[in-house]
Amino acid sequence: MEHAHLPNTCQYTAKTDRGDYIVQIAWPLIWSEDRVPHKEEPVNTLYVVDGNAYFFTAVDVTRRTEFTHGARTVVVGIGYPNKTCVYDHRRGPDLTPPTADGKYDIPLDAFGQPQDHLSFGEASKFLNTIENTIMPHVQDTLFPKAALSTGRKALFGHSYGGIFALNTLYTKPELFNTIIAASPVTWWNYSSIVKEQEVAFRERKDTIKSPPALLMTYGSAESELELGPGESEKSLAKRKACAEDDQMKESVEGMVARLQSSPNIRNIWTWKFEGEDHGSSAVTAVQQGVIKFLTEEHIG
Template sequence: MAIKITKHYIINLSLAVVIFAIGILAIRYYNHYVSAYTDVTINSSVLNESRKVFIRLPANYNPKKAYPLIIKTDGNFNLDTWDKALTKQAKSEKGDKAILVSIPNLFFTDTRNRDLVPPYARQDVNTQARPEHETLIEPNGEADKFLAFIETELLPYLSAKYKLSNNRVLSGFSAGGSFVLYTLHTKPELFNGYFAFSPAAWYDDMTVVNNLEAFLSAQDNKVKSSTYLYLSVGGAEHPLMLKAFSNLEAVLTANPNNNLVWQSAINKGAEHSDNPSISVAKALAGYSTFIKK
């Protein structure tokens, strides 16, 4: 029996497909750009765009009390893990420890590499060094602008709205980890805690490693105030990631600094996407011990 396809049927089918597609897009947007906490939009003149931030306040938040601050990249990614770790820490140490602020990437525009890749590396995160006589100029990362947004716009906003202590942490994963290391060697005084989970330090033939080494080995640029760095990688990650991690450890070992306390961990059997969730509680525990000393 032949099925008669009418114009009305085609229109209804097309509308159903469009509605379904819009619904999927709306769900993805909600999951990416809406958090379970306080969501604030900041109009950034540095980035020339509006940026959203997710703000998780401690349980029983007291506006008269000064709290440590943790800023992390990648928005909702791993945010539940952070919530659980901070809640557990609050119970074990009798007091929620920090205000957590997470910055999501833009939704309709791919800005992750633009914001998190250092300005001395290519946004397309090549493994090999840039050719000496390159004919096609590829755009570099703009982590310097993203860091300026945090320093000159986000931090002043948070300081005006909340009472903050002098303890501040910057945390990032993968490209976000390279951003953490970039911040450490360009603005080490901005935070006194740096968490780099699976840092993508292999960009452009280990350029992130090389820049960190240049900073640590220069007498004038050493870390001048007490600072904590936590590095981690999954044991089952790509060999290039493991090589960069090993190089970072070697650089830190070869260039000791009395003001820089660092810890590193290889999480056995963990894949790239697994490592951050394993690392959060460990990094918080290490930082807590560092602060108490």
Template sequence: MSDPTTTSSEHGPKLGQGRAVTVPGAEYFDFTSRITGREHRLFISVPAGDPPPEGFPAFYIFDGNGCFATVAEIMRSRAPADGLRPAVVVAIGYATDDLMTAMALRMKDLSTPATPEWLAALPFAIPGLTADLTGGLDDFIRVVEEEIRPAIARLAPTNPSDQTVMGHSLGGLAVLRILFTRPAMFRTFVASSPSIWWSDQAILAGEQAFREKVEAGEVSPRLLIDVGGREQTPDSGALRHFKTMAEAQASADFCGMVENARALGQRLGSLKSGHGYVAETVVFTDEGHVSVLPAAISRGLQFALGVDVASGPTDAR
């Protein structure tokens, strides 16, 4: 193929020198956590213009290396005309430009502890994962609360009573952990395709105490759980990760992504509270575990920042 920077054809122009693509109005900052010693990268977008008197809402999302550009562009395109309130976007990731490196690093920060026996019994392999590379979630939550949020408050005027946290897969598990153990830490929680299956569903150990707090009127968070409707239906793409479709189906059945998300959403949605508590469940019927993410981000932003927020379980088609 000819070099487009040096040649042209009769059907097209000479393109000139290529340039790096940037996200308008965005910056990133690297720091080393004093709590964990791990290096993080914060991808941040601050709205143009003056903040409201109480400060901008803040939207935090995990897996920032892969998610930030999507969130920032949706906000940039939708906020002016589509009923989304301007907000400070904070995507928490790692100090690397390699997405696979970031995905490996997340395993420690976004998971509760897993035993060697449980990992060995999994019906699928997670290459390179050992028990000592799991279980850092509670420390990571401290990093968010004690280091990242104060840094953001110094960088931009944010409203401490109107902040959202979103995560997908293990990130969704992390959101549930914060919800169950620190329900007043954020106003809004978006758990996308949460890995409830992780470590024999240990995350659910905190559910009952959370339920009691909601029904006693002690906390009233807003919660959205979403999942792709095809997350338990492997397609031909699953053969890139599994030897046979039977193995892929066994893995999907073990994780029970759709069943677990729906069941938890139903339980939390049935709680009785007269204090503004909201719990919605959305099933994106035609999406899988990876393809659901853009739709989940769009719906999560609407749930968190929309002027008019619908309530009640939904099947998105």
């Protein structure tokens, strides 16, 4: 037997000063296997953090929109060379925003002890790696004959990746045309991203030339779940353990209300996925977010 694989995909190991990343790339089926378009045409690029978890889902969605809407999209998943689990510990520092005082709320382990081996707050450094190392290699080396550098770009992130996406919006709003922040845990570290990056973004005096759009999504909260017909209490408890935190809806709606009048955001959409928990809503967010980016970007 052979390993299963998708056509028109490849991957490479990006060796950076932050360590190695597995970068997975997919390009339109209508293009040649050597990544060359058949003609000059607009090309979208979707960057996905936690690529280990969401790359292939994103590829599936873009290939359906290629068929239904003629959209040409390159998907770039950025993940880790970890073959034993989906979520690598390096996403902690990579995806969480820095704080002014360099202090972070360290989570406790199962025994109530601080996990001092974990680090946080390096999202801006990771973004620099994406912008200055991964993005140029994809655009100039892998796709020299496709107009990726001038095409529209979106960024997708979930949970920690959601606040990474928001940190990108607040610190480099010109880098992507659309930010998809799925279930962003904005209360992380005592809501430091709200108190620092968001405030600075809302108070900035200059208006960027092409403001990005923002899409925030989330699933059902723990308090909304009820015991189903014939369901055991144990099953309900398990579903509640996977549900969105009860803070999610309020935090997302509050952020939207505060950002609504910002001249540096072109459009804001929110979407609640009824019946989806914190993890499963990520997959739904990939589908709805990518479709929004590829087919409704012009609205507003």
